[in-house]
Amino acid sequence: MKKDIRSFVQQDRRDFKNKDISKESMAENPFDQFEEWFDEALQAEIQEPYAFTLATASAKGVPNARVVYMRDLSKEGFAFFTNYNSDKGTDLSENPNCTANFFWMELDRQVKFSGTAEKLTPEASDAYFNSRPRGSQIGAWSSDQSSVLKDRQELLSKLEKLKGEFEGKEVPRPQHWGGYIIRPTRIEFWQGRENRLHDRILYSLSEAGEWQKDRLSP
């Protein structure tokens, strides 16, 4: 039988019983801390822990959000790949500020980071593009991401045409496809706790380039 959605969403709740966190227990550098949590997400066998929600905003301040995959990580920031002409690409060309969020439900954790996105070098985008399966490489050529299609057939016909054109050849990276690195200035680690008294530790980057840790009210 179908559930009543409204009463279900009003009544369904669970308590968060995972570990606590404190300023003292968290690493000095947020990227070290992120790696530790990411490793725990892997050990907990969370599916696709590298998926995060990316929020952008146009020059006029109109927000937009979608899920993307983190495909690289360093102490500089988080990298993902996309179509530069997509809605997110257009937003980021007008306004590089963005916010992103990983949610790892099984661990009652979220990691939120905010900063600015910058295109990766063409060499870095080439290196990742060349590592992708051929189907995804041709897919990158066939989709004008975020533009309106007449129907699915339009996309499939384009794909078939491109398959023919690339037959027996290496597929080069399209100029309109590549990576971004998000360089965060704030990274927040959120751990769900009992009675909604959650733990939140925020790292903020100072002008001098040093990370400061603060506990935030839940």
Ligand SMILES: Cc1cc2nc3c(=O)[nH]c(=O)nc-3n(C[C@H](O)[C@H](O)[C@H](O)COP(=O)(O)O)c2cc1C
């Ligand atoms: C689990 C998951 C992973 C995704 N990963 C990516 C990705 O890495 N890059 C990408 O461009 N789109 C990815 N997408 C699709 C985006 O969510 C989105 O539909 C697309 O990028 C167009 O977004 P835009 O119109 O806001 O630019 C993913 C979607 C899901 C659900």
